[in-house]
Amino acid sequence: MTELTAHGFAYSDGDVDTNTSSNPSLNAMIEQRYSRRAALRSGAMAASAAVFGGAVLAGCDSAASGSDPFPNIISVGSSGTTKAGRVVTLTANVTDNGAVTSTWVQTQGPTVTLINPSSTTPSFIAPAVAGATTLRFEYRATDTAGQVTIENVDVTINAAELGFTSIAKNRNDVVTVPTGYSVSVLTRLGDPIASGVSAYKNDGTDTDFANRIGDHGDALYWYGLSAAGARDDNSSVRGLLVQNHENLNVQYLHPAGPTTPGGVRPEAEAIKEIEAHGVSVTEVVEGANRAWTYVQNSAFNRRITPSTPMVFNGPVRSAALLRTPYSTDGTAGRGTINNCANGHTMWGTNITCEENWAGYFRRSGDDAQRTARELVALRRYGVTSSSGNYGWSTVTPADSGNTLFRRWDARATVGGSATTDWRNEPNQFGWVVEIDPYDKTKAPRKRTALGRMGHEGAWFGNATPGRKLAVYLGDDSRGEYFYKFVSNATWTASDAQASDRLATGDKYLDAGTLYVARFNADGTGNWLPLVFGQVPNRPAAGADPEYVFADQADILTHARLAADAVGATRMDRPEWTATNPVTGEIYLTLTNNNATLRQITGTDAANPRHYSDPKGASNQFGNPNGHILRLRENGDDPASLTFAWDIYLFGADSVDANSDVNISGLTATNDFSSPDGLWFSRPSNPGGLVKPLLWIQTDDGAFTDRTNNQMLVAMPGVTGDGANVTITNRGNGGTTGTQTTRRGALATDATLKRFLVGPIGCEITGVDTTPDGRTLFVGIQHPGEDGTAAAPDSSWPATQATGAAPAGTRPRSAVVVITKNDGGVVGL
Numbered sequence: 049m050t051e052l053t054a055h056g057f058a059y060s061d062g063d064v065d066t067n068t069s070s071n072p073s074l075n076a077m078i079e080q081r082y083s084r085r086a087a088l089r090s091g092a093m094a095a096s097a098a099v100f101g102g103a104v105l106a107g108c109d110s111a112a113s114g115s116d117p118f119p120n121i122i123s124v125g126s127s128g129t130t131k132a133g134r135v136v137t138l139t140a141n142v143t144d145n146g147a148v149t150s151t152w153v154q155t156q157g158p159t160v161t162l163i164n165p166s167s168t169t170p171s172f173i174a175p176a177v178a179g180a181t182t183l184r185f186e187y188r189a190t191d192t193a194g195q196v197t198i199e200n201v202d203v204t205i206n207a208a209e210l211g212f213t214s215i216a217k218n219r220n221d222v223v224t225v226p227t228g229y230s231v232s233v234l235t236r237l238g239d240p241i242a243s244g245v246s247a248y249k250n251d252g253t254d255t256d257f258a259n260r261i262g263d264h265g266d267a268l269y270w271y272g273l274s275a276a277g278a279r280d281d282n283s284s285v286r287g288l289l290v291q292n293h294e295n296l297n298v299q300y301l302h303p304a305g306p307t308t309p310g311g312v313r314p315e316a317e318a319i320k321e322i323e324a325h326g327v328s329v330t331e332v333v334e335g336a337n338r339a340w341t342y343v344q345n346s347a348f349n350r351r352i353t354p355s356t357p358m359v360f361n362g363p364v365r366s367a368a369l370l371r372t373p374y375s376t377d378g379t380a381g382r383g384t385i386n387n388c389a390n391g392h393t394m395w396g397t398n399i400t401c402e403e404n405w406a407g408y409f410r411r412s413g414d415d416a417q418r419t420a421r422e423l424v425a426l427r428r429y430g431v432t433s434s435s436g437n438y439g440w441s442t443v444t445p446a447d448s449g450n451t452l453f454r455r456w457d458a459r460a461t462v463g464g465s466a467t468t469d470w471r472n473e474p475n476q477f478g479w480v481v482e483i484d485p486y487d488k489t490k491a492p493r494k495r496t497a498l499g500r501m502g503h504e505g506a507w508f509g510n511a512t513p514g515r516k517l518a519v520y521l522g523d524d525s526r527g528e529y530f531y532k533f534v535s536n537a538t539w540t541a542s543d544a545q546a547s548d549r550l551a552t553g554d555k556y557l558d559a560g561t562l563y564v565a566r567f568n569a570d571g572t573g574n575w576l577p578l579v580f581g582q583v584p585n586r587p588a589a590g591a592d593p594e595y596v597f598a599d600q601a602d603i604l605t606h607a608r609l610a611a612d613a614v615g616a617t618r619m620d621r622p623e624w625t626a627t628n629p630v631t632g633e634i635y636l637t638l639t640n641n642n643a644t645l646r647q648i649t650g651t652d653a654a655n656p657r658h659y660s661d662p663k664g665a666s667n668q669f670g671n672p673n674g675h676i677l678r679l680r681e682n683g684d685d686p687a688s689l690t691f692a693w694d695i696y697l698f699g700a701d702s703v704d705a706n707s708d709v710n711i712s713g714l715t716a717t718n719d720f721s722s723p724d725g726l727w728f729s730r731p732s733n734p735g736g737l738v739k740p741l742l743w744i745q746t747d748d749g750a751f752t753d754r755t756n757n758q759m760l761v762a763m764p765g766v767t768g769d770g771a772n773v774t775i776t777n778r779g780n781g782g783t784t785g786t787q788t789t790r791r792g793a794l795a796t797d798a799t800l801k802r803f804l805v806g807p808i809g810c811e812i813t814g815v816d817t818t819p820d821g822r823t824l825f826v827g828i829q830h831p832g833e834d835g836t837a838a839a840p841d842s843s844w845p846a847t848q849a850t851g852a853a854p855a856g857t858r859p860r861s862a863v864v865v866i867t868k869n870d871g872g873v874v875g876l
């Protein structure tokens with residue numbers, strides 16, 4: 049509660065007449081009391097429900113005391129109604145001849161914290177409630193004669209709703225957000241994050257990316273800092289933003305794009321490209337007027353790149369599969385790459401996930417030096433490139449002993465071995481990596497118990513003391529699987545604040561069981577353990593012979609083969625997972641699939657659609673728009689071997705799609721395609737309580753004739769809130785088939801709205817808020833990805849302020865900050 053010390057203050061919010069003259073008539077005073085001239089303002093709208101009489105008048109009459117014949121005139125405003133997450137401002141008017149002291153006291157309802165308690169207009173964020181709930185505030189003023197006057201105001205809070213008008217799809221070169229919200233740019237590709245590093249020129253000549261924000265910012269997460277610079281999970285004004293840097297818009301990193309003189313990549317270009325990958329840790333702070341900036345010289349700032357020393361933990365540590373010339377005992381490695389989605393732990397660490405790492409290696413041409421088993425595994429993981437994505441292994445370094453380029457050549461050499469060539473270097477990638485964002489001296493740890501795949505993200509289910517922890521893992525490639533890791537250790541809540549965070553990670557993430565999902569047509573599912581001795585041989589497939597697993601390290605390193613062997617369900621590209629903080633249900637984006645891999649005869653209940661979403665004159669067959677699946681563990685037990693599932697939402701082009709395709713009933717205000725990023729609001733604010741907000745980000749190429757990529761906000765129900773439906777699929781050439789599936793409740797304007805549209809050529813990926821929910825961070829990845837150095841097709845974020853930028857301005861991936869102009873919880 050706040051205490052206002054005022055000296056004859058006479059505040060007016062402008063819509064009333066404040067009479068500060070002396071000797072008011074008694075009638076005038078009473079009239080003023082009834083006028084309730086101060087306002088209770090709620091969100092963007094003035095509360096209109098003025099409740100006169102009763103409580104307020106009684107307060108004045110009953111509490112007035114002393115001998116002053118002209119007691120203070122207090123007006124604390126109309127009682128009113130609002131919704132959870134919105135700003136409520138209490139306004140007190142006190143008119144008197146002399147000094148007064150005054151106090152606000154909450155006397156009823158869930159306790160709230162007043163913001164700016166020393167101001168004359170304290171405010172608070174309406175708390176999360178399941179239904180109408182009344183909060184009462186008493187305002188008490190004492191004048192110089194000791195005269196005390198009291199008034200009360202009641203504020204009724206209703207359950208949260210999406211509190212904005214859905215924005216239109218567009219193809220503008222800016223980030224668009226709803227009316228009532230503001231966007232600012234926080235960190236951009238190339239921004240210097242160490243002292244003495246020059247400002248980014250953005251003309252292709254910049255160097256030193258190990259001290260700059262990397263390219264292709266992807267998943268991000270806020271780690272709070274106290275004023276003293278310690279971990280503070282409640283801080284919403286100072287923190288560390290940990291962001292993945294997945295890949296490159298390589299055309300903009302060099303003056304005229306990448307070069308390959310004589311078939312060899314120049315060392316300086318390769319260094320830039322390598323260092324622009326990885327992870328960044330950047331201190332960010334909120335300043336005056338809610339302006340957010342990053343701190344260039346912060347001692348916390350850190351870059352983790354594909355060259356940063358790493359440690360291997362878990363069952364595969366020391367395995368022969370991990371031995372390289374750099375680590376002949378298979379315990380260490382260098383770097384992380386293609387870091388896509390993320391995770392965070394209850395103990396304050398960050399998780400980054402290695403997704404499309406395979407293509408960075410040159411490998412083809414060494415089949416004669418590989419065993420049949422190795423070749424099965426290399427093909428299954430796509431380690432087949434004849435050059436590597438950027439040709440880094442072609443560099444002839446000035447320091448001939450430098451193996452940081454040679455390591456990207458994974459060809460087994462004639463007469464060589466795992467410790468003389470880099471044949472095992474691909475085995476060092478495809479893992480989940482844990483980072484302590486608060487301690488840059490600690491090497492990241494690769495958690496091999498969570499398996500090796502094209503890891504999209506690693507998101508924990510809700511932690512319950514005494515129960516095991518579950519981590520949900522998408523493997524993002526067409527037809528890949530959905531996995532779950534279950535810890536051996538049961539959760540001890542005090543571990544959340546353990547001083548050695550990575551040691552806590554050792555406890556929960558180095559020992560456990562990896563499972564893969566099988567989805568049954570009846571809406572049930574099974575978690576199939578990938579445990580040596582329980583996994584059968586992987587049958588021969590195509591040119592590949594049967595694969596016989598050697599041990600648990602083999603199974604974890606080749607989790608895809610083990611999942612094949614146990615009969616997991618092939619999915620339409622598993623991307624992010626998100627955990628509903630209230631229900632514990634797990635949501636999974638299945639971004640899309642194409643007709644080449646998943647033909648009309650290959651649908652199933654969990655991957656049910658096969659159709660064309662026309663794009664201009666072109667057909668796009670398969671499941672071009674994707675869907676979002678959800679599941680609930682039986683007994684809400686993280687270690688359950690069975691679950692229930694349905695399909696929460698189907699992406700669709702609401703214009704082109706018929707009812708067999710637009711199964712969720714999308715409209716122009718909420719249609720979308722290719723869901724990827726997925727995140728529930730934090731339960732530390734009303735956005736993540738009672739009926740939490742789900743943020744859906746798109747990485748789409750099928751719907752870009754209608755709109756740039758976008759982010760929506762949803763208020764989902766629960767698994768099983770829809771119905772079984774049977775759809776007719778239509779394939780190329782007129783083939784048809786039927787498929788029964790389980791759809792969730794239809795989308796409505798109250799449950800799904802478009803919140804953000806990004807600039808040209810971008811993907812929206814990476815989302816978090818401060819714990820109070822009032823500041824939203826969103827990653828805008830690869831704007832202008834289809835342009836060239838000579839002709840960029842986006843100039844964002846330079847365009848953000850005015851919609852335009854000087855011709856030729858190169859685009860940059862960046863993080864934007866979005867705030868609600870009235871200071872409320874974003875989205876509500």
Ligand code: FEO
Nearest residue numbers: 388403504524623
């Ligand atoms: Fe990097 Fe699956 O998105």
Ligand code: CA
Nearest residue numbers: 661662701704
């Ligand atoms: Ca279309």
Ligand code: CA
Nearest residue numbers: 388389724813
């Ligand atoms: Ca992604």
Ligand code: CA
Nearest residue numbers: 623639724747
């Ligand atoms: Ca993606």
